[in-house]
C-alpha cells in the first residue's frame with residue numbers, strides 16, 4: 001500500500017490508529033474479534049496467560065484503537081533469538097485499512113529491539129489474504145506442517161530472515177512510516 005493510499009484510507013476512517021500494549025481491560029473487545037476471526041478462537045484465559053508471559057518478557061502483545069474502538073491486535077513469542085508471530089487480527093469492518101500492517105510493523109521493530117534475527121509464523125493454506133500481507137513484509141514459505149489446524153488444514157510455515165539488517169528496516173519504514181524507529 002502506498003503512503004498516499006494509506007493516508008487517504010486513514011482519513012476515510014476518521015480517527016488515526018493508536019497502538020498500545022495489550023491490557024486486561026482490552027480482552028472483552030478482543031474476544032469479539034477473535035470469535036469472528038478464527039474457527040478455534042483463543043479463550044480469555046489464553047490471553048491472560050499471554051499477558052502474564054509478557055510481564056516476564058517472553059511475549060509482546062499490542063492492540064490498535066481507532067478512536068475508542070479496538071480494531072486489531074497481535075503478538076510475538078520470543079524463542080531463542082527469533083520472534084514468532086502468535087496472533088494477528090483486525091476487526092472485519094476495518095480490514096484493508098492498514099491495521100495489521102501497522103501492528104506487524106510495530107511488532108517487527110520490537111523484535112529488532114530485542115535483538116531477534118528472524119520473524120516466523122504459521123498460516124493456514126487457505127488464508128491467502130494473510131499470506132499476501134506477510135509476503136509484503138518479506139516472509140517466505142519454508143515448509144508445511146500437515147493437518148496443523150483442527151487436524152485437517154495444513155499450515156504454511158513462513159520465515160522472514162535478517163530482520164536486524166538495513167534492507168529490512170528500510171522495508172519496514174516504507175511499509176509503515178507511522179511505526180518507524182531510528
Ligand SMILES: CC(C)(COP(=O)(O)OP(=O)(O)OC[C@H]1O[C@@H](n2cnc3c(N)ncnc32)[C@H](O)[C@@H]1OP(=O)(O)O)[C@@H](O)C(=O)NCCC(=O)NCCS
Nearest residue numbers: 001037088089090095096097098099100101129130132133
Ligand atoms: C489477515 C488480516 C490480519 C489482515 O488484516 P488487515 O488489517 O486487513 O491487513 P492490511 O489492511 O494491513 O493489509 C495489508 C496488505 O495485505 C494484503 N491483504 C490483507 N488482507 C487481504 C485479503 N483479504 N486478500 C488479499 N490481500 C490481503 C494486501 O496486500 C493488503 O494491502 P492492500 O489492502 O493495499 O491491497 C485480517 O484479514 C484478519 O484479521 N483476518 C482474520 C484473522 C487472521 O486470519 N489472522 C492471520 C492469522 S495467520
